[in-house]
Amino acid sequence: MLSSEERLAMIKLNDYFNLDEIHAVQNISAAVINLSGRQRMLSQRIALFCLRLVNHKNLAEREQVITILQENLRSFEESHQMLIFGQFNHSLQSNLSSAIHKIYYLPPYNLDQQVRNYIAAVKSLLSTPDQELELDNLDMKLIMIAASGKLLDALDAVVSQYQFESEVEQLELEKQQILLYKKSCETTAIAYAQAQKLSHTLKQLKETQAQMFHQEKMASLGQLIASLAHEINNPVNCIYGNINCIDNYIQDLIYILQLYQKQCPQPIAEIQAYMQGVSLEFLIEDLPEVFNSVKISADRIFEIARSLRNFSRKDELTIKPINLHEGLESTLLILKSRLKEKSNRPQIIIQKDYGNLPLVECYSGKINQVFMNLLGNAIDALEEATQKWENGQETPIIHIKTEVIQPDRVRVKITDNGLGMDTDVKMRLFEQFFTTKAIGKGTGLGLFISREIVEDYHEGMLSFQSEFGKGTEFMITIPIQFSSSASLNCCLDSMTCS
Numbered sequence: 411m412l413s414s415e416e417r418l419a420m421i422k423l424n425d426y427f428n429l430d431e432i433h434a435v436q437n438i439s440a441a442v443i444n445l446s447g448r449q450r451m452l453s454q455r456i457a458l459f460c461l462r463l464v465n466h467k468n469l470a471e472r473e474q475v476i477t478i479l480q481e482n483l484r485s486f487e488e489s490h491q492m493l494i495f496g497q498f499n500h501s502l503q504s505n506l507s508s509a510i511h512k513i514y515y516l517p518p519y520n521l522d523q524q525v526r527n528y529i530a531a532v533k534s535l536l537s538t539p540d541q542e543l544e545l546d547n548l549d550m551k552l553i554m555i556a557a558s559g560k561l562l563d564a565l566d567a568v569v570s571q572y573q574f575e576s577e578v579e580q581l582e583l584e585k586q587q588i589l590l591y592k593k594s595c596e597t598t599a600i601a602y603a604q605a606q607k608l609s610h611t612l613k614q615l616k617e618t619q620a621q622m623f624h625q626e627k628m629a630s631l632g633q634l635i636a637s638l639a640h641e642i643n644n645p646v647n648c649i650y651g652n653i654n655c656i657d658n659y660i661q662d663l664i665y666i667l668q669l670y671q672k673q674c675p676q677p678i679a680e681i682q683a684y685m686q687g688v689s690l691e692f693l694i695e696d697l698p699e700v701f702n703s704v705k706i707s708a709d710r711i712f713e714i715a716r717s718l719r720n721f722s723r724k725d726e727l728t729i730k731p732i733n734l735h736e737g738l739e740s741t742l743l744i745l746k747s748r749l750k751e752k753s754n755r756p757q758i759i760i761q762k763d764y765g766n767l768p769l770v771e772c773y774s775g776k777i778n779q780v781f782m783n784l785l786g787n788a789i790d791a792l793e794e795a796t797q798k799w800e801n802g803q804e805t806p807i808i809h810i811k812t813e814v815i816q817p818d819r820v821r822v823k824i825t826d827n828g829l830g831m832d833t834d835v836k837m838r839l840f841e842q843f844f845t846t847k848a849i850g851k852g853t854g855l856g857l858f859i860s861r862e863i864v865e866d867y868h869e870g871m872l873s874f875q876s877e878f879g880k881g882t883e884f885m886i887t888i889p890i891q892f893s894s895s896a897s898l899n900c901c902l903d904s905m906t907c908s
Contacts, residue, residue: 445492446569459478459479460553461554472540486529507571528557667694713743714743729771759808763809773868777888780863786856798829809824818891819889825881827881864888868892870888
């Protein structure tokens with residue numbers, strides 16, 4: 411219960427500090443910077459797929475490229491409209507600052523007109539007959555010049571200006587908070603204590619905001635898996651709640667039936683005829699085995715549901731000690747269908763060499779995401795390799811090894827005996843959007859995100875060794891105990907601005 415003095419101090423603090431306004435400014439700044447940065451990325455991606463459209467002669471591949479190009483162009487145009495005219499859902503305002511207005515509408519950049527010309531050129535290229543799609547096409551030339559010249563410069567300029575103005579706004583907010591702190595200290599010691607509580611509330615709000623941005627980017631898969639696990643869990647619980655009871659009923663019925671046979675060895679003709687029809691002796695012998703297989707299947711379903719829940723559990727912004735082996739096993743269970751033998755390749759063998767690991771402090775959901783990316787890539791590599799191996803030449807194998815390498819560090823190795831990587835691929839492996847997979851199969855983000863999770867979130871290291879023709883080994887090295895909050899603050903900042 412607050413005293414009258416404490417309530418008075420809170421009233422004075424509220425006179426100076428508007429949480430809703432600060433939260434709104436931070437949301438708007440992050441959304442605008444995100445959109446402007448997205449514009450720059452999309453301009454380059456559109457130019458890349460225009461090149462692919464011109465170079466691809468295969469009709470099916472060209473249709474895929476056209477679909478992707480149309481989606482990117484639509485996103486590029488929508489983002490441009492949102493930045494200029496605002497959007498209610500993102501609280502983006504339509505009134506541009508004078509500096510931003512000059513970049514969009516005045517020389518030397520004239521960004522608005524450049525974007526419109528760029529969009530028009532891409533649309534014109536999409537409507538060009540196939541026989542006229544060449545590198546020296548006029549629209550293609552305009553697109554490449556714009557994407558590497560003036561348009562790129564203008565997009566860089568507007569992103570920089572948005573970031574600068576956001577920093578100015580944040581600096582002004584920080585000044586207001588400092589002023590608030592000084593005034594609250596001057597009022598009373600109670601007011602100072604309330605200011606500290608309010609600062610703690612702000613920290614919680616920023617953490618909540620960071621969670622929201624992270625959930626928007628990564629939650630789709632987790633929600634799907636969690637929903638599936640929940641739906642499976644309900645009937646599994648029902649089965650588990652009744653299976654032992656049913657087992658007892660069956661045993662009782664069999665025992666009663668055997669007592670009847672013992673006391674009435676010569677039943678009436680009708681019962682004898684029916685017993686011969688159903689093969690009673692075989693039924694009594696086989697029923698427990700059938701029921702036991704049902705119990706084994708129920709155990710299997712229960713393990714699948716448990717693994718799905720373990721894999722998809724909410725990744726809170728707190729460090730928790732977890733069993734890395736459980737995360738690996740959950741991931742392998744989810745990927746089990748991809749490991750089975752197929753018509754074009756043998757079964758992929760999983761070899762486990764688990765060390766005696768302690769519980770490791772980390773973000774469990776994110777580490778599971780790294781396991782999923784690395785194991786999924788290993789499976790992809792082996793599927794590609796088996797298409798080039800002669801029948802029976804090799805057995806596809808994924809080897810997983812865990813070990814304590816230092817008193818304060820553990821390492822997880824995931825190795826495949828696929829085709830390995832050449833020098834060019836190894837140099838670009840962790841680049842954002844770089845992929846060696848076919849169009850539509852890879853985004854080029856899996857290893858980029860995995861490295862960010864291991865190194866930025868967990869103060870660890872993600873490295874690899876690969877020899878062309880002999881396979882690839884990825885190594886995840888992370889500390890057993892989280893030593894500082896520096897990476898947490900880094901993660902919060904990166905998620906807020908991403």
